[in-house]
Amino acid sequence: MRTDMTEGGGPALFRLVRFWSRRWAAGITQDEGGDVAHILVLEAVDAARGDGRPAQIGAVAVELGLDRSNASRMIAATVAAGLATKTVSAQDARRTELDLTPAGEDRLAAARAWQEETFARMVADWPARDARRFAGYLMRLAAANTPNGDPS
Template identity: 50%
Template sequence: MGSRAKQVPAEQELTEAGPALFRLVRFWSRRWITRTSVELTGEMRHVQHILAVEAVDSAVADAGEITVTTVANHLGLDHSGASRMVRDATAAGYLTRGISGEDRRRASLQLTEAGRDLLAGSHRWQRQTFDDLTATWPPGDRQRFAGYLTRLASQLGLDHEHR
């Protein structure tokens, strides 16, 4: 990242915070998963696998049993889209499908060892990205920003992700 940071007067910071947040979301939503997929697996097609593994891991804290519907809810997809994603991640060896203990018509999903490895690699990449993006910041600023990010995630009920 370049050193094009603008100094925003204190009274404008709150006004600019919302638009800045959404610029960051748009920027990273288009880039992080692609870059992560290529760096972790060497192939772009594994983007869906990373999303599926992240969704299953995130859902573990919310529910005792993870299903395709759980993955769909976590990713904001319809059931058929989540089903294809789960099918492909299962075929690639990142997830296993078992029979639900609650409803035998549903599949219960779990991470495999390969899925846990992919998840760990994704989390390492995410931590490294944070470190890289804030490398030139004073330590106190990095710590405060990390605290604010985790606080926001917690407030939104996302604090269990990325343990």
């Protein structure tokens, strides 16, 4: 292990995760009367969609870090809110496909815009080169450590 080079990085990362884990989604839903869980599901459905294909419940559950049953309940609430669709696959009637509605796409875009604005505020007093480099490192870390390798 390379603790000499990375000492302090782990606790700093998890301090940020704890601090921002509830705030990021609440920031976008606050003005719209939305639910933080809906944002989490929208992010997970988007990450689980691959090559233009709809997402599957199992893949969304993996993205959420939940078992299939809990993920299904969150998905059902997001569908009921009109932010996602849940349909039977035309290719295999045993499969359920998930996708985002136009309202879900809009909510996801708003969440990501809020995330970009928040990151920009966090590094606003950094030199631009450092901010770009840090953003690149964060994307690299996310790509290497998420189920689909998708940093979003």
